[in-house]
Amino acid sequence: MPSNAGTTRLVIVESPAKAKTISGYLGPGYVVEASFGHVRDLPRNAADVPAKYKGEPWARLGVDVDNGFHALYVVSPDRKQQISKLVKLAKEVDEIFLATDEDREGEAIAWHLVETLKPKVPVKRMVFHEITKPAIQAAVANPREIDRDLVDAQEARRILDRLYGYEVSPVLWKKVMPKLSAGRVQSVATRIVVERERQRMAFRTAEYWDILATLAVAKPGEGPRTFNATLVALGGDRIATGKDFEPTTGRVRPGAGVVHLDEGGARGLAARLADQPFTVTRVEEKPYRRRPYAPFITSTLQQEAARKMRFSSQQTMRTAQRLYENGYITYMRTDSVNLSETAITAARRQIVELYGERSVPPEPRRYTGKVKNAQEAHEAIRPAGDNFRTPGEVAKELSAEEFKLYELIWRRTIASQMTDAVGSSVSVRIRAVSSAQEEADFGATGKTITDPGFLRAYVESSDDENAEAEDAERRLPTLVKDQPLTADELNAQGHHTQPPARYTEASLVKALEELGIGRPSTYASIMQTIQDRGYVVKRGQAMIPSFLAFAVIGLMERHYPRLIDYDFTASMENELDEIAGGDHAAVDFLTSFYFGSTNGTGDQAIAHAGGLKKLVTENLSEIDARSVNSIPLFTDDEGREVVVRVGRYGPYLQRALPGSVSGSAPAPASGSASGEGEGEEGGSQGDRAPIPEGLAPDELTPEKVHELFLGGGGERKLGDDPSTGEPILLKSGRFGPYVASGERKSSLLRSQTPDSLTLEQALQLLRLPRLIGVAPDGTEVFANNGRYGPYVKRGDEFRSLDSEDKMFTVTLDEALALLAAPKTRQRRAAAPPLREMGNDPLTEKPLVIKDGRFGPYVTDGEFNASLRRGQTPEELTLEQASEMLAEKRAKGPAPKKKAAKKAAPAKKTTAAKKTTAAAKKTTAAKKAPAKKAAPKKATSTPNE
Secondary structure, three states: OOOOOOOOEEEEEOOHHHHHHHHOOOOOOEEEEEOOOOOEEOOOOHHHOOHHHOOOOOOOOOEEOOOOOEEOOEEOHHHHHHHHHHHHHHOOOOEEEEOOOOOHHHHHHHHHHHHHHOOOOOEEEOOOOEOOHHHHHHHHHOOEOOOHHHHHHHHHHHHHHHHHHHHHHHHHHHHOOOOOOOOOOHHHHHHHHHHHHHHHHHOOOOEEEEEEEEEEEOOOOOOOOEEEEEEEEEOOEEEOOHHHEOOOOOOEOOOOOEEOOOHHHHHHHHHHHOOOOEEEEEEEEEEEEEOOOOOEOHHHHHHHHHHHHOOOHHHHHHHHHHHHHOOOEEOOOOOOOOOOHHHHHHHHHHHHHHHOHHHOOOOOOOOOOOOOOOOOOOOOEOEOOOOOOOHHHHHHHOOHHHHHHHHHHHHHHHHOOOOOEEEEEEEEEEEEEOOOOOEEEEEEEEEEEEEOHHHHOOOOOOOOOOOOOOOOOEOOOOOOOOOEEEEEEEEEEEEEOOOOOOOOHHHHHHHHHHHOOOOOOOHHHHHHHHHHOOOEEEEOOEEEEOHHHHHHHHHHHHHOHHHHOHHHHHHHHHHHHHHHOOOOOHHHHHHHHHOOOOOOOOOHHHOHHHOHHHHHHHOHHHOOHHHHOEEEEEEOOOOOEEEEEEEOOEEEEEEEOOOOOOOOOOOOOOOOHHHOOOOOOOOOOOEEEEOOOOOOHHHOOHHHHHHHHHHOOOOEEEEEOOOOOOEEEEEEEOOEEEEEEOOEEEEOOOOOOHHHOOHHHHHHHHOOOEEEEEOOOOOEEEEEEEOOEEEEEEOOEEEEOOOOOHHHHOOHHHHHHHHHOOOOOOOOOOOOOOEEEEEOOOOOOEEEEEEEOOEEEEEOOOOEEEOOOOOOOOOOOHHHHHHHHHHHHHHOOOOOOOOOOOOOOOOOOOHHHHHHHHHHHHHHHHHOOOOOOOOOOOOOOOOO
């Protein structure tokens, strides 16, 4: 597309990939360059604050809260070179087009570019929702001005998150653990996951039974001869099912009015029904109709990609970004289910070509979104262009990951414009009278699809992996009322109630969306943040909260409940939407949140407790760190209270008499993180046991806790040392189990386990290092166990032993012979991989999991990725491994470290000089008054 004669235009987009695609659609006279995302932001730390602002009291926030919440923006260090390039280009062109994304973030980037580049030429804003030639040409032909309302909304969100993170996070540092973070949305997301785990911990399973009958018709007509029916009522009362039991007690809900069958009752009834006639008492047939699903929005795309392909939210959005930037799909951050007229026409035309005219309804389908404050002017996520390319047409152009996501989007879009799936559903009730004259009612349902309609193109998956697919049929024989049936089989079957399922990334995104919390651009980052901060770990697809998350959420619930209230957080999102629409002032919104003053227009709900500033400063002394970091579990059979404590070295179990763990002991100083005023290693508040890494909170049952205290964690007396009379105790510490007696301590050997350790073995350990004897030159020779295994030592000479047993049996002659032999640097044979996973779906390279110095890692031979916390070699899926390596590849190879310069050799100091210097230091120290140590400043940056 040629520009005006002699006119040169600079088009600025966010990414190089986007720049490359767009430059192909613009003719000569256009220079397309990338900004590489955001070019300015609030200071990340003190080093980023310009010198002239360092003395300002608000500099740590980067926001002048006393002067209209003026934000201090600085150019990101990694963007300075690119900014210089853009400044130079801006001076060489006649016009600038800002072609950043069409959402709030994109609008803000455009504004920041203007503020940073300070161009002297006209600046216009061009927007588009797909990167195709017609869309780009239309955007150039119809530019607009920067929307300041959208910029204000983005800036208000950024400042809000900064204030929340920088004011609340230090409370967590002081009361829970250093370097923790709080965030306006991440804390709420963490709370949702923690609440679900609490429900699982409180859950008590119940057993219930019913009968599955295989029934047969005497003269089969249309349909199968046999079908299954389940016992649903006995004597007119409904048979209990899982929904009839209280989740916290495992007992039938009061007033449920159901028959609770146990195993004996079910088996007995089945025996009494054997050989009895069965009769159809009711047949109800209804038409079945299912409308197609709406086209994808950001949240539903993430949910379906997780269900169907096991993609994480980050993986989905990263792949969608590549598809968008290369012109395959429309913009992927949207909460609108609208399709343009052009898209509807393209979809209907393609449906006719692929499925026939009968698959297209007479009128186009239009959808209404359920998301609060959806940007209805935008489009849903769909294939780009006026003519959709089928997956087969793009297969060779896309990676395996991109192809899967494109096909998913294409199928959903096509299906959204197809006819309904229609058929019939039938419900049958059958009765039999037992030999004891009990009336037993059985039920069966069937479904027949006569026209699959949209189901030919797309079937949505469910979060419940056991749920029946929507295109599945259940065919029953043709049955009529009073028809006789015979029972081929009657099987009593038992069931157990199940705790509520843990959240997956997909279901957590869905929960946030339903609550009105977060926006399309934030879902993926929220999922990643709560994992990166150690609040949530993934086991397969399930999201499991850490005990650290329990402590943080417990503190917030007790002392700052409003800050993690679902309705309050959603109301803030609504306020931001009103700012974006020009209906509310950003300064009033921020003032009411931070200071508690509404200025007449702010939402009164936001002005809680006098504002954030007052909340986090005035109530700090009321927070008992020890109580916050104690998570009660239960009281055992001996009346001892069992709690989980969140300590500086990780969570551990503690039990003691009631009141001595979490209530009666004096609280530590208000600044004491982890609540360990009594000391973690030497506390006397009962016995302790470490919690193995990877153990989920709901797995800490009384039986498991008892096992941990007995088998590996709690202090256990093995006996008395016959030479000293002191008790020998088996303990567990930061570096694993060890034995102690008096001042002596020794770690267990690799070949030893706590549950099988004997008193004799403990005595051997406590005698290490073992004096073997004295060498002819008078030096002592020892045997000991070290970081790299067992060894013998004389002076500064070491030699390894080939087994741990040799430490206790090696003779002086054998040790001297080892020490006399020259050192040999033997190259260890490569250990076999822990697991072979198959070929990477993206690169086709074979993936294996190996055991490294810092734990297990997955590798393709070129790139390595350590397994994340909570992941095990056995449970890691091929998709997860592929994603982890893709992230590593995206970052590129690690930069090679420069060889450190050798320090100049230190001058030798005689022993006399050293002694004199030491004496002078001591004298000076005695004369000089001791200086009080300055309090350490927190160096970590809270997450916003």
